[in-house]
Amino acid sequence: MTDGGAHGGAQGGAHGGEDPLVATFGSLWPGAAVTARPDGRWALVPNARRPRQVVPVSSRLAAGRTLCRFSSDSSPAQVVRRVAGAAVVGATRGALLGTRVGLSGEPVDSLARHLGELMGQPVTFSVGIGSERVNRKPVLQVFDERGRTLAFVKIGDSEVARADVTAEGANLRRVAAAPLRDVVAPRVLHESWWRDRVVLVLEPLGSLRASLPRPRRARTAPPLAAMDDLARAFAEPGTPLEDLAWWSEQRRLSLQMADLDQGRRLRVAMDRLEVLADGRAWPVGAWHGDWTPWNMAPAARGRVHLWDWERFETGVPRGLDRMHHAVNVATVRHGASPEVVVGALPAGSVTERVLAGAYLVAVTNRYLLLAATERGEHIRDRGSCVLAALEELAGLGVSDRSAGSPAGCPGRRSA
Template identity: 35%
Template sequence: MVGDPRERGDGIGWVSRAVFGDERLWLRTARDATSPPAGHRSVARYAVVPSVERAKFLLPLASRRIGAASTLAYNALRPPRVRANRLAVGVLAGLGATRLARMPVLTVAAPTDVDLAELLLTADLSRVAGRPLHAAIGIRPPDPHHKPTLQLFDDRGVAWAYAKVGWNDATRAMVRAEARALHGLPRDVGDLPAAPRLLREFGWRDLAVTLVEPMPAGVRRLPRPERPEVAAMLAVARRGGPAAPARPLAGSAFLADLIARAERAGGPVGAALAALADRDGATRLEFGDWHGDWVPWNLGIHRGRLFAWDWENSGVGRPVGFDLAHQAFQSALSLRGRSVPEAAGEMTTVLDRYGGRLGLDPARRRLVADAYLVELWLRTAELAAAGGGWSGRLHPALLRVLADRLGSSRG
């Protein structure tokens, strides 16, 4: 267990390489805090929760108050089991008793003769903020699509900001897309959901960083997460304004974009897209914005108003109804463990039930469903091309579903 976590191939390994990537930094995980070598000073210590091998979270040990705050913030949004586990860790942190739980300690040290803001993102953020900031760092399994996320707290344990870090081509593009979405999002208009405000977007070394304000402390989980918030979806699509005139799929910028992306991706998706264009080219529908990852775990309620976060997959010029299709498909796939064909079937059922409120007749509902599946496969292919493997849950099953729905070749 003792050693530099950056040398590991697991979750704590890739997060440490992304957040503490400068070779001049000295890192060690051990049972207790470790003294740095000569010429270095300790600049941060974290409890590795629950262990190095199963790391989920780096809990800052700057003070008991900060440690407790980092585990208890937004705990009401989490599933009951996770909520209970984090509450227990928060109590231990507040008592200064993380050692009793045998949590290893990650020590970060820096050379004494180097400006810390050159080496540590949190130090640079502290300099800009004019106050010390401490990061609680989430850990996920290694994946080229995952991003380090830093919850930033001041010395009082008050949440100051939330940072998302893009470290490769795919995640840098996602981080920048979220910044664009939050910057241009209308506020306090009709049924539009509330969202975090963009504080800053910047590059640091080879990283892209989006800094957003913390969510309100009182945000809570949706009381009925299975029920689509159709009015809010429509408000996002129309940016809080009136409906856009319906236009045919043929000749639309949306179809042109899909064709260009399919040509870059290659393979049988081109045949599926050609079949879609041939079948539905004359169908007229409304285009607008979409959130891009509208799912219950990215939504909450605050003071009776819907609150939406994680806008990194948002876009413009998509068929109205894409967010509804996405929620239905992803909820079936991720929450209920359905297969891709089953998730596609549940998506069709949800579109049939709620699509009329979005102006979707049967022909438009069919178009939205199949165009969404094409969009989803292209997104999957683009993420794979930008730095990693395919999603085993979606590929190649999604291509088979598209071929069956559109009567195209499976390749």
């Protein structure tokens, strides 16, 4: 970011020292420069040194709604801070909202123009990219000129992000045709390409209840009825684990690992799970693939708003979403290690143990294959950790593993 005559550049990011969020924001107006200026139409929130959002300040309503938005695992203190920030926006007309920035040399060809053409009206938007992780991507909250939310937009701007955004669009179209009672997924409004980016426009899922502080138990308890609703909507005949096409695909994926020994260890664990399963037929259905407290919010009539569908799969053993939710709640609360992962999984019976193992097979493949992609270093340790947890749960001894299995699997977010 250039300073437009005053020092204001964010430091420490990519693109020649520019902050990644600022660089991403500038790339949405090719050829323009992001400059610090008192009368700028956007603000870096909370400030230019550590920006987490680029917020439009031309509309107090849009700015306030951006600040009030948060994941449903936010603490009550975070909620209070964000609501207070939104109130400040309204009271001060945005004067105290972060570092103001604008664009110099604003081009005709911009994402704002592209979205305006898709939506049939002029738009503005906020931009966030999240924390540094393998599947990070820009997410926009799009507003009309009055500040009303029109849509949320995901931008596939890397190889991994393009694959994820494309998969989510296809998955959401499939989910939209399913007879769901308790799960509400966003509808796809538009899907297009802009320059070399995939642009997925989704309807906003608004929930007033989601913006209210809730007890920790209510924020972390798994919505079992909604999970069952999704699994049943794609039910298939019961099938032995080793006969599932999904299970065969897990074996195939393990052969693609860059670390051949990790792939071998995974297949040894899969062999052990097949012995434990003993040829029994498993209920088969679907799973969301990343059902966590921060990807959901309560909706009216006991339903659940659920987003981030890029990992959705059918033809899987029913119950995997419950496992993923439990592991992510536990690792946030207690820290990440193989022991915490195994302790979070129900494994009192052979049936539960096999299902928990099947879940760990899936996420081990996911994380370790992503570890070989751009920014894969952010998921590599987590993949090694869940592989160690899988071996522990399957009852494999040290002789079946490589030396030096990690004691922890850092990082809060799944991928």
